[in-house]
Amino acid sequence: MARSGHAKPGEYTPLELMAVCASRVIRDGEVVFVGTGLPMIAALLAKRTHAPRAKILYEAGFIDSGAIDLALSIADTRLGYRAAAMLSLIEALGCALQGGRVDVGFVGAAQIDEYGNINTTWIGPLVEEPVEGAPEGFPSMRLRFDLERVRAGERLIRLPGSGGGNDIISSAKRIVVVMRHDKRKFVKKLTYMTSPGHLNGPGARKKAGLLGGGPELVITNMCLMDFDEQTKRIRLKSVHPGFTVDDILDNVSFDLIVPEHVPETEPPTYEELKILREIDKEGLYLGRR
Amino acid sequence: MVEAEVEDKRITLKEAVKLIPDGAHVGWGGFGYQRPPMAFAHELVRQRKRDLTVYTQGSEIDIDILAGAYVVKRFELAYFGIEGIGLAPNIQRRLAEGAIEIEDYTNLAMAMRFLGGALGVPFMPVKSMLATDLVRTCTFREKKCYVMKCPFTGEPVCLVPSIRPDFAIIHVQRVDPEGNAQIDGVKGIDAELARAAKKTIIMAEEIVDYEETRRHPEATVIPNLYVDHVVECPWGSYPMQVHGYYDFDLEHIRMYYQMCRTEEGWERYRDEYILGVEDHMEFLKKIGLERLLKLRARRPLGY
Numbered sequence: 001m002a003r004s005g006h007a008k009p010g011e012y013t014p015l016e017l018m019a020v021c022a023s024r025v026i027r028d029g030e031v032v033f034v035g036t037g038l039p040m041i042a043a044l045l046a047k048r049t050h051a052p053r054a055k056i057l058y059e060a061g062f063i064d065s066g067a068i069d070l071a072l073s074i075a076d077t078r079l080g081y082r083a084a085a086m087l088s089l090i091e092a093l094g095c096a097l098q099g100g101r102v103d104v105g106f107v108g109a110a111q112i113d114e115y116g117n118i119n120t121t122w123i124g125p126l127v128e129e130p131v132e133g134a135p136e137g138f139p140s141m142r143l144r145f146d147l148e149r150v151r152a153g154e155r156l157i158r159l160p161g162s163g164g165g166n167d168i169i170s171s172a173k174r175i176v177v178v179m180r181h182d183k184r185k186f187v188k189k190l191t192y193m194t195s196p197g198h199l200n201g202p203g204a205r206k207k208a209g210l211l212g213g214g215p216e217l218v219i220t221n222m223c224l225m226d227f228d229e230q231t232k233r234i235r236l237k238s239v240h241p242g243f244t245v246d247d248i249l250d251n252v253s254f255d256l257i258v259p260e261h262v263p264e265t266e267p268p269t270y271e272e273l274k275i276l277r278e279i280d281k282e283g284l285y286l287g288r289r
Numbered sequence: 290m291v292e293a294e295v296e297d298k299r300i301t302l303k304e305a306v307k308l309i310p311d312g313a314h315v316g317w318g319g320f321g322y323q324r325p326p327m328a329f330a331h332e333l334v335r336q337r338k339r340d341l342t343v344y345t346q347g348s349e350i351d352i353d354i355l356a357g358a359y360v361v362k363r364f365e366l367a368y369f370g371i372e373g374i375g376l377a378p379n380i381q382r383r384l385a386e387g388a389i390e391i392e393d394y395t396n397l398a399m400a401m402r403f404l405g406g407a408l409g410v411p412f413m414p415v416k417s418m419l420a421t422d423l424v425r426t427c428t429f430r431e432k433k434c435y436v437m438k439c440p441f442t443g444e445p446v447c448l449v450p451s452i453r454p455d456f457a458i459i460h461v462q463r464v465d466p467e468g469n470a471q472i473d474g475v476k477g478i479d480a481e482l483a484r485a486a487k488k489t490i491i492m493a494e495e496i497v498d499y500e501e502t503r504r505h506p507e508a509t510v511i512p513n514l515y516v517d518h519v520v521e522c523p524w525g526s527y528p529m530q531v532h533g534y535y536d537f538d539l540e541h542i543r544m545y546y547q548m549c550r551t552e553e554g555w556e557r558y559r560d561e562y563i564l565g566v567e568d569h570m571e572f573l574k575k576i577g578l579e580r581l582l583k584l585r586a587r588r589p590l591g592y
Contacts, residue, residue, distance in 0.1 A: 036372060036373060059396055060321060060323065060475040062475060072322065072539070074372065075321030076537075077323070077474055077532045077586070078590075078592055080475065080532065081590060087476065088476040089320065089346065089396060089397070089400040090397075090400050090478070090481065093396055093400065097397070098417070121393060131427065137435045137436050137437050138431065139425060139431070139433050142426065142431075143422075147385070147386075150385045151385075156384055156385050157376065158376065158391070159376065160347070160369055160376070161367055161369055161370075161391075162368070162393065162394070162396065162423065163395075166417050167417045170419065193421045194421060196420050196421050199420055205420075208419045208445060209416065284373075
């Protein structure tokens with residue numbers, strides 16, 4: 001039997017708290033679209049605690065995965081263990097996701113702006129030039145890299161790109177962003193917008209034709225953030241035990257909305273931690289304690 | 290009664306790669322760690338192919354090898370990384386040199402582009418990409434995508450151009466000499482890709498008898514009429530995985546990642562594991578039987 005009640009600071013790691021926060025977003029019976037990493041662990045935790053009937057989907061085509069071993073790749077055979085079906089990308093991303101059947105999707109971010117728009121593609125000296133005579137509807141700008149600046153030592157970093165990230169944010173009903181907290185990641189202006197958050201405010205997603213409701217929660221190693229109803233801008237929701245509001249403000253590069261009262265994030269329970277450590281026995285994603 | 294003669298499409302890996310001319314447009318099968326045509330990538334490097342355009346969902350060290358060896362000039366894809374390990378190492382240096390260009394789509398968009406090619410229609414609509422830099426900007430394909438209002442409902446949609454690559458390269462579990470291919474586990478986009486390409490080359494872990502596939506036609510994912518060449522290639526996805534056959538070799542993948550963080554390290558990897566061996570069999574010998582057998586899939590897990 002695990003001890004009851006909430007764990008004390010020092011008894012869990014920031015990654016464990018993040019996984020627990022992510023699992024709590026999942027409601028019983030929901031269809032959940034996850035990638036590998038923390039969201040996978042979070043979904044497994046939810047299934048073993050409050051959401052046993054949640055159905056986990058992976059973009060390679062694993063439907064209602066029954067995986068017991070953690071996967072390194074979203075196409076990893078491990079995810080097929082006791083799955084309801086093993087089909088295709090068009091099944092998972094097309095029929096299930098774009099078809100409007102996914103309740104909650106998890107994504108990561110290398111950069112996020114104050115409306116929850118996300119970059120997972122490029123970091124570095126990008127320059128744009130107009131595409132001469134581009135007809136309306138086609139891309140109007142051509143991306144170039146300033147290779148002079150790269151030669152002078154500026155870093156050009158190719159991040160993985162969208163993968164299924166843009167598809168998930170475009171079409172899942174609710175979106176949860178899981179990312180490491182860093183001032184360089186919470187930026188005023190993205191280097192490149194891979195995935196749409198709330199674009200430039202209320203109503204923008206609907207006008208653009210996007211199906212899903214957009215990001216509703218951002219989980220970092222320091223805090224939880226949600227989005228202000230009126231402006232659709234990021235708002236501090238709670239700070240993790242051991243952090244202050246000032247710590248958070250020091251680690252964002254835009255004007256974060258801070259409510260008058262900011263509660264502390266509910267820590268993991270001993271029960272949640274016990275299951276979590278069973279799920280990631282080897283510390284593949286949670287690290288070794 | 291005289292049995293009809295069964296067509297035999299078998300060729301060797303070396304012969305298959307010889308068919309790919311410099312500058313060809315190639316659809317690259319597999320997805321993530323699952324069934325990438327690794328052995329084909331190695332042989333493309335050995336035969337010093339150049340200037341390919343590769344269309345793929347997202348691949349890992351297979352296409353990073355093609356980037357490192359300057360086999361590919363352009364990629365159209367959704368993902369370029371080594372999942373669970375880090376950023377793809379070689380592509381970082383090639384981009385900084387200006388040697389390679391990437392046109393970015395999403396996984397659904399690329400899948401629909403292959404489906405469009407398979408269906409013989411010029412484009413497909415998606416509800417992804419809208420309102421982002423994926424539709425606002427392009428790199429080398431000026432008509433990368435087209436955002437319009439649906440003529441029926443008035444809602445915004447993004448049209449993406451179908452792909453009809455010169456070749457599709459797909460690694461599967463089993464195929465018969467006539468080209469009936471069976472895929473276990475997730476299919477990724479290989480069913481669509483095989484039907485989209487002008488010529489489809491199927492590599493397989495096993496060549497099975499024609500009678501075997503005819504006895505289980507429900508297991509055929511890619512039937513003979515879409516397949517031009519068949520290549521027997523056991524362990525053809527090593528060090529990545531093949532559902533039901535073998536797991537990935539994490540140690541080798543990590544070694545690749547570590548070595549390729551520098552140009553010198555990549556050259557050492559290339560010289561030792563790719564150029565330093567005569568062919569795929571020599572590569573497998575170098576890896577060693579003991580190591581390969583440890584990766585064999587266990588039942589009923591499939592990994």
